[in-house]
Amino acid sequence: MTLTTSLNDKVALVTGASRGIGAAIADTLGALGATVIGTATSAAGAEKITARFAEKGISGVGKELDVTRAESLATLLESVKKDFGAPVILVNNAGITKDNLLMRMKDEEWAEVIDTNLSAVYRVTKACLRDMTKARWGRIINISSVVGSMGNAGQSNYAATKAGVAGFARSLAAEVGSRGITVNTVAPGFIDTDMTKVLPEAQREALMSRIPLGRLGAPEEIASVVAFLASDAGGYVTGETIHVNGGMYMA
Amino acid sequence: MSSIEERVKKIVAEQLGVKEEDVKPEASFVEDLGADSLDTVELVMALEEEFETEIPDEEAEKITTVQLAIDYIKENLG
Numbered sequence: 001m002t003l004t005t006s007l008n009d010k011v012a013l014v015t016g017a018s019r020g021i022g023a024a025i026a027d028t029l030g031a032l033g034a035t036v037i038g039t040a041t042s043a044a045g046a047e048k049i050t051a052r053f054a055e056k057g058i059s060g061v062g063k064e065l066d067v068t069r070a071e072s073l074a075t076l077l078e079s080v081k082k083d084f085g086a087p088v089i090l091v092n093n094a095g096i097t098k099d100n101l102l103m104r105m106k107d108e109e110w111a112e113v114i115d116t117n118l119s120a121v122y123r124v125t126k127a128c129l130r131d132m133t134k135a136r137w138g139r140i141i142n143i144s145s146v147v148g149s150m151g152n153a154g155q156s157n158y159a160a161t162k163a164g165v166a167g168f169a170r171s172l173a174a175e176v177g178s179r180g181i182t183v184n185t186v187a188p189g190f191i192d193t194d195m196t197k198v199l200p201e202a203q204r205e206a207l208m209s210r211i212p213l214g215r216l217g218a219p220e221e222i223a224s225v226v227a228f229l230a231s232d233a234g235g236y237v238t239g240e241t242i243h244v245n246g247g248m249y250m251a
Numbered sequence: 252m253s254s255i256e257e258r259v260k261k262i263v264a265e266q267l268g269v270k271e272e273d274v275k276p277e278a279s280f281v282e283d284l285g286a287d288s289l290d291t292v293e294l295v296m297a298l299e300e301e302f303e304t305e306i307p308d309e310e311a312e313k314i315t316t317v318q319l320a321i322d323y324i325k326e327n328l329g
Contacts, residue, residue, distance in 0.1 A: 176289070178287075
């Protein structure tokens with residue numbers, strides 16, 4: 001028995017691929033042979049992805065995408081299908097935070113996080129699903145957060161979206177399992193990215209003391225779990241939330 | 252060019268994995284041809300592609316047999 005993780009001839013769409021966890025996921029899927037479309041919110045970000053892929057010998061390109069705009073998504077998918085074929089691997093990674101205590105939270109802070117982190121997962125997944133059902137093969141992987149399970153003061157909006165995508169994944173997994181499509185959620189803990197670099201030192205130390213493995217995770221350690229789920233090796237896993245957090249939260 | 256009947260029957264057979272000779276006009280997708288709810292959604296999408304049209308959800312729900320599909324296409328594209 002060998003572990004089959006090759007993604008040759010597969011087209012993968014990774015949202016939010018310009019940096020952090022999304023960049024590591026895009027690069028890892030590319031290194032396993034997938035043609036990767038990595039999206040960024042700006043044209044400059046998309047160009048950086050294209051350059052990074054070229055440098056690493058990865059097949060694919062960076063593209064501009066605003067996951068909150070249906071037109072932006074339609075334009076992207078049309079060009080991707082024409083140039084590369086329809087994506088059969090979708091990694092919903094793009095996400096934002098707008099932290100605030102609930103009593104101070106503004107409606108916009110709530111709405112923007114819901115739209116970008118949760119409604120966009122609905123939007124992008126729906127747009128890709130038809131081609132996956134036709135192909136009778138597909139992988140949908142949502143990047144969530146440990147916060148969606150354990151909660152975090154100041155992140156009620158963010159946590160709601162992250163718990164939301166896990167429920168979305170379970171329901172969709174039940175809907176499309178008969179078409180050879182798996183739908184899973186990967187919930188990272190405290191990962192060393194720009195999103196966590198902004199935390200104050202005291203808060204970082206407090207968090208670290210709660211991680212049995214005693215260190216932050218690397219983006220590549222999330223990417224490897226995503227790659228497993230995307231490959232044939234992970235073909236019997238569906239509807240699941242996989243926690244990758246160094247033991248910070250054990251479900 | 253095949254007739255609308257033939258094209259509809261061919262798509263139904265392909266989508267539901269049944270023999271074309273079993274796709275009789277009166278056949279119900281769910282009761283006679285073994286379709287589940289996802290099959291019927293995919294079938295309508297396949298018809299939309301074949302006939303380059305959009306079938307509204309409230310109309311799609313009424314298309315439950317082969318003949319109803321043929322009738323819908325004829326009425327709306329004829």
